[in-house]
Amino acid sequence: MEVHKFKGFGAIETFTTIYTATEDFDRQTPYNLAIIRLDEGPRLTGQIVAHAEDVKIGMRVRPVFRILGKEGERGIIYYGTKFVPVEEPNACGPK
Numbered sequence: 001m002e003v004h005k006f007k008g009f010g011a012i013e014t015f016t017t018i019y020t021a022t023e024d025f026d027r028q029t030p031y032n033l034a035i036i037r038l039d040e041g042p043r044l045t046g047q048i049v050a051h052a053e054d055v056k057i058g059m060r061v062r063p064v065f066r067i068l069g070k071e072g073e074r075g076i077i078y079y080g081t082k083f084v085p086v087e088e089p090n091a092c093g094p095k
Contacts, residue, residue, distance in 0.1 A: 008063030009086070010038040017052040024069065036061060036083060047082045060086035 015034035018025070025031070032048040032055050048055050049064065061083040068080040 004040075006038055006040050006042070008038065008081070008083075010036040010061055010083075012048065012055065012057055012059045012061060013037050013043065014057060015048065015055055017055070034061075034083070049082050049084045054085070062086050 012034045013036065015032055017030050017032050019030045021029050021031075030052055032050065032052055034046060034048050034055070035043055036046050037043045046061075046063075048061060049066070062085075063081045064084050065079055066082045068078050068082075070077050
């Protein structure tokens, strides 16, 4: 087996917005789940942190380290990777 580190950048191939979730994720609704094709080739499922109306097939995304949830009465926090849209240079500025 060979170890490979992915950069995490990719594009959304398909997605859905979850409006009704299990009890563990109910406080996060609505949230976006997508299949993302990484630039290196593999596909994975990940949460897209953006408003549902802003998520598009083909949108470029990048990884971010975020809180995924809490467990138990002591509130043990666990973290993981989610994805956010890649900001295009000069997207809001003059051309």
